[in-house]
Amino acid sequence: MTALGYNFGYLDENTKRMIRRALLKAVAIPGHQVPFGAREMPLPYGWGTGGIAVTASVIGTGDRLKVIDQGADDTTNAVSIRRFFAKVAGVATTESTAEATIIQTRHRIPETRLREGQILVYQVPMPEPLFRLEPRVAETRRMHALADYGLMHVKLYEDIARHGHVAISYNYPVLVGGRYLMSPSPIPAFDNPKMDRMPALQLFGAGREKRIYAVPPYTSVRSLDFEDHPFQPVRADAPCALCGSRESYLDEVLTDDQGGRMFVCSDTDYCNTRQTHREAAE
């Protein structure tokens, strides 16, 4: 117990142990959703309870934690979660992707290539990739058991027939290790290729549905597609107005009330680092 009256990392040891067991099985069966029976956590679900539960079960005093929300380190949500862990676990925090050992994220993968020795923890609002197509949980379980993902292929094919391309710009379904259909959480489809054979360990926590899943390092993560309609990650066709990047994922921001707007990197650490390097070079 710390002086604040919290157990280290906030969760009690029984809950952590239960989540840890689920994490080990999740890593052993890449892409498979493992339920965990934790009691209600005293946080509202929109806050990223699943991600927090995973981070709290993994984190130790030697870690350096980064938290991003839609790519940004400075949103209210990201700042609160970072402060929360600094307080209950006494861990160091950082905004630098390169320096972090654990990165908890909502809706983005950092632009800077992740490395071994890092863990990426995703906050997942809905872990079941089939839920819009098949609302019956028992039925989706059966489909995963049989690797019967015809329903998803039909949906993607209908998209192509109707729009000429797959009309999914985020939460684009992936196949993990050639076996399990997985929701990448609502990251932009642009980020999907970063998951493939990533050297870092990827852990996913869904608080409301109480599911954990994982992608081990160097594991194949393939966005579903068709031979004649290969997966194409979409990016706004513009350079970042602040750092000039032509590779990063961009957010469109309004600059005034006259309809003026510009494109800037969604990843604030990446953009700031590039701007600093640019200034140093000048």
Place this chain on the structure above:
Amino acid sequence: MTPLDSMPLTPGFADPVADAQSCFRALLEAMARPGRVQRLAALPEAPAPLSPAAAAALLTMADAETPVWTDAGPAAEAWLRFHAGCPLVARPGEAAFLLASGPMPPLAALAAGTEEEPHRSATLVLQVAALEEEEAWRLSGPGIENSHPLRVEGLPDSFLPDWAANATRFPRGVDLVLCAGPRLVALPRTTRIEEAG
């Protein structure tokens, strides 16, 4: 009264919260990167014949919700019951965790989960004579960039065919944690093993 009641219990983790966390990270790293030897920093004083790494792994993972099977004898059983609070079962097939210090229990006899719930499967913590990252085996699969070398001493001759049979049941299957002294290596069910030529 059995003599057990008068047997003094050796301590578990010195700092239960911090030690369980660091041991879990080693286990997570081991499971995520099969074949890489993890050396545990915080070890309990486990009674013989338990190896410190195997005892630490059990303290980290097992509790009242997880039936444990072990062949390590009464002192080890009393220690596990006291420090982990886990129920002990007589049949290997009923255990969530198995701690084997003697002959390896047959993988086919352990809980392998179901097609829908492959995570309801056993983790076998097996004490071996030695673990080295040397080319006797070549490991591949999730968690391994290309291939990874591993040499394990003290496994039965039937191990490789049994391991190959375990893989054919995927996603069902048993996961393995091999322990020697303060070191451990994990082999999740997805790891393929080839003998290095």
